[in-house]
Amino acid sequence: MARFVPEITLVVTMIGLLFVESTYSNEEKGSKKNFLYATAYIGLLFTLVKLIGSLGDEPTAIFTNSLTIDPFSTLSKIIMVLGTAASIYLSRKSSDIYENVKGEFVIISVGVLIGGMLLSSANNMLILYIGIEILSILSYVLASLKKNDDRSSEAGLKYSLYGGISAGIMLFGLSHIFGVVGTIQFAGIAGKLAKLDTVQIAVLMPSFLLFFAGIGYKIACVPFHMWAPDVYEGSPLPVTTFFSIVPKIAGIAVLVRVTMAFFGGADVTLLQMSWVGTLSVVAALTMTVGNVSAIGQRSVKRMLAYSSISHAGVMMLGVLCLSEIGVRAILFYGITYLFMTLVAFFITSAVQDEYGNDHFERFSGLIGKHPLMAIFMIITMFSLAGLPPLSGFVAKFNIFNALIAKKYYVLTIIAGLNSVVALFYYMKIIRIMVFKKSENDSGIKGFDFSYQVAVACLAIPVVLLGVFWENILVVANGAKIFIQ
Amino acid sequence: MNGTSNLLSWILWMPIIGVLGILFIPKAKENAIRMWALLNTAITMVLSVKLWMGFDNSIAGMQDAFTIKMKWIEQFNINYHLAVDGISMPMILLTSLLLFLCVLCSWTVSKQVKGYYALLLFLQSTVYGVFLSMDFFLFYVYWEVMLIPMFFLIGIWGGENREYAAVKFFLYTFFGSILMLVGMVALYHATGMGAESFNLLALKAQADQFIQMKVSLFGMSIPFDKLFFVFMFIGFAIKVPVFPFHTWLPHAHVQAPTAISVILAGVLLKMGTYGFLRIAFPIFPSATVYFAECIAALGLINIIYGAFCAMAQTDVKKLIAYSSVSHMGFVMMGMAAMTTQGMNGAVLQMFNHGTSTAMMFLLIGILYERSHHRWIIRPDGSRGFGGLYTQLPVYSIIFIIAMFASMGLPGLSGFISEALIFLGMFPVYTTMTVIALLGLLIGAAYLLWMFKRMFFGDVVEENKSYTDMNAREIFYMAPLCVAVIVFGIWPSPILNIMKASVNDLVTLLGKY
Secondary structure: OHHHHHHHHHHHHHHHHHHHHHOOOOOOHHHHHHHHHHHHHHHHHHHHHHHOOOOOOEEEEOOOOEEEEHHHHHHHHHHHHHHHHHHHHHHOOOOOOOOHHHHHHHHHHHHHHHHHHHHHHHHEEEHHHHHHHHHHHHHHHHOOOOOOOHHHHHHHHHHHHHHHHHHHHHHHHHHHHHHHHHHHHHHHHHHOOOOOOHHHHHHHHHHHHHHHHHHHOOOOOOOOOOOHHHHHHHHOOOHHHHHHHHHHHHHHHHHHHHHHHHHHHOOOOHHHHHHHHHHHHHHHHHHHHHHHOOOHOOOOOHHHHHHHHHHHHHHHHHOOOHHHHHHHHHHHHHHHHHHHHHHHHHHHHHHHHHHHOOOHHHHHOHHHHHHHHHHHHHHOOOOOHHOOHHHHHHHHHHHHHHHHHHHHHHHHHHHHHHHHHHHHHHHHHHHHHOOOOOOOOOOOOOOOOOHHHHHHHHHHHHHHHHHHHHHHHHHHOOOOOOOO | OOOOOOOHHHHHHHHHHHHHHHHHOOOOOOHHHHHHHHHHHHHHHHHHHHHHHHHOOOOOOOHHHEEEEEEEHHHOOOOEEEEOOOOOOOOOHHHHHHHHHHHHOOOOOOOHHHHHHHHHHHHHOOOOOOOOHHEEEEEEEHHHHHHHHHHHHHHHHHOOOHHHHHHHHHHHHHHHHHHHHHHHHHHHHHHOOOOOOOEEEHHOOOHHHHHEEEEEEEEEEEOOOOOOOHHHHHHHHHHHOOOOOOOOHHHHHHHOHHHHHHHHHHHHHHHHHHHHHHHHHHHOOOHHHHHHHHHHHHHHHHHHHHHHHHHOOHHHHHHHHHHHHHHHHHHHHHHHHHOOHHHHHHHHHHHHHHHHHHHHHHHHHHHHHOOOEEEEEOOOOOEEEOOOHHHHHHHHHHHHHHHHHHHHHOHHHHHHHHHHHHHOOOOHHHHHHHHHHHHHHHHHHHHHHHHHHHHOOOOOOHHHHOOOOOOOHHHHHHHHHHHHHHHOOHHHHHHHHHHHHHHHHHHHOOOO
């Protein structure tokens, strides 16, 4: 039970937030609103401290083995908590969320976080499903937070329709798996999978595909990605930021756990080959479709949304390696991806608040207006594209390393060519910031001092993790997966 | 740390100290920024000369006295490992000299001076990094980082079409680097369990092992060394640039500001051929021998194709850009011959082309400052330049020296290296050598035609207002003039540096 403290803290925080929120009217601002944010931050901070403190602990399974608390899940949770905290900060500053629903955003995002944390610790199919549902249902609300904006409503509707269908398909797959192997525990399933006969494998193969559809939808990989750009664009910007981190990391974490649990063993089975094969094709398509679609975008937010699809594809490459260095590479990728995404969205948010939209032209001449912010954006874009000595490069290098250790040369080359395509669109925003003249000389008000400090705090790791990555590597190395 | 001296680190980081210094100088104090950059490059040059003084010509491998090795990422066995040998030493000297001159020739740059010099120094550091790294990972980092300052230097301070040129340059090189990255990681894993390493010397020592290995690609079993040699080759060939990967070069050259053209042609192109000599050849010797004829043939295409393209140009800078393509073809052919003379000639040509082409670009820059165009013949058919000889006598004389050096006239530096290359090539590729000689002829033709049209004949009306070179311009042209003449008559100082290392490489390749 002691190991469940972070989650309990968040539940208590959420209840506390509900109380705070319900005690003041929408018109009221000031101290009570501050109190709301303070509650959220304290809750998240406490959770974070607890999580970091338990990073070195022995892995255990709790609640009759339905949840595992291991370094891998803890590290994923840390990434998610940081992502949530940053999104909440952004939501407070952003004018993209109406003042009267800011409280709701805080509460719901903490709820989504709880779902994500459950998901990353899931040790049986039921918890996995519950985690996904908590994550999803609350996300639908977040997507349509701009109540009287058509696109936001559309986003919410689209998200919930797609989400509902994919959850149904997944549940169908899960029940099939249960039917064949007779257990919902991951460890039990893994044990049974090794002893199946050909007929049973033939029956199971489609059920695993159905199961994958549910996870695939969560991490927005091809062909389940259709919802993502529209939902990302329709949602308010802080929500998009949140979506591109928390559900995605949770989805990847559970994909890693399931894959490693079921197919991480040494013996190569037909089922394992088809799972890895599916992941390979899906990862290659996800990277390519995400990148190619990002090229033509006019809105920076939409471009970032597509690029996050392609990053999910890259992270999947680490999964299909079925190796420890693959898992380590994913964790490293997740950490750097967190910082890079946040910097990009923070800067975009301030620009969008200033001009009312986030088209590329809005960034013109940013280097003249806010040199520091522009430089951070440049660094982040180069890092996202994977240029050394930035953290994005090291992340990519780690993934390549895992792939080549397994001799997956073709996939590596596909990933490599994709980064050339990615560089092209990341460079577009740099070109506009640096080479284009600004339409007007007025600065961007959103970049006040505290905001600049926040962006700097996020951008500095983007650089530092590219040079001093030994320590993070050690942490990620220790993040073993535990299944019981 | 192996060595007793930190000299290589000082050379590598001095420009970065320069960048940091510039950041603290107020934007408005443009002259202070220029002086600081000049001082910084001067110090680096002194350090490079000091390195040269301490350099032991008789050692074929890395000079232990200067080697620096520190742990960086222990888990991957990645080290901060710098060393210098006879192949990198001339490149260091060349870089130091050219960067110093580039600061001087950029004195007239008035747009965002602070950013310009900061990026220029940053670029210098990355170039040193490429030439000094003995760890493949470190090498790759510098190889890639170099793109960032170049991108901005072309994109902000370049000509009208600068953005297109900058993007094309960036994407092209990045594409090549990605292939190199895949090859690099594959090599790392091929070095064996537990002893994986990015150390270039260790990789070289394991060359025999790579020959045995196979790679399965699309169900086919492909020899490991051949596949990744091709990957590395493309990565480096784009930088050289070898036909058909050369199309970024004319754009980048024409759009880049003078100093950047000088660095591009003088130093950056050599990074490609240096990569062959440092990485592709020693680590994959058997594949090198296997593909030698292809490399020679590509070199030949470069020579002839580049020369014909140069001949068709009406823009002087583009003409010189294409002549670089042609001249780098000689380097490629000399390397592919894999004979002592050929290889020595190739490395010497890398150095000599660096000085002579830098002269040409600097001279074009000087003319451009006066005329603001570079047309030999304008698009409307009228002459852009004419009769410059009577107008600008000093300029013309220096131009003649540069042109003849570039053409390979005896007594000037280009001749020695080209002669060595031809000597080395003839016994191996007799037919190709004869065809390549044609390249020299075409080279003489386009340069002389260019000279005739620009310097002889009636003076074009607007050329009459041009002033001759000023003291600053003469000052920065002088070292290059001295270099092309001195090394044309007495090439031994440079040849001696490289001889042992190059012969070592030739012996290595000879075994396969």
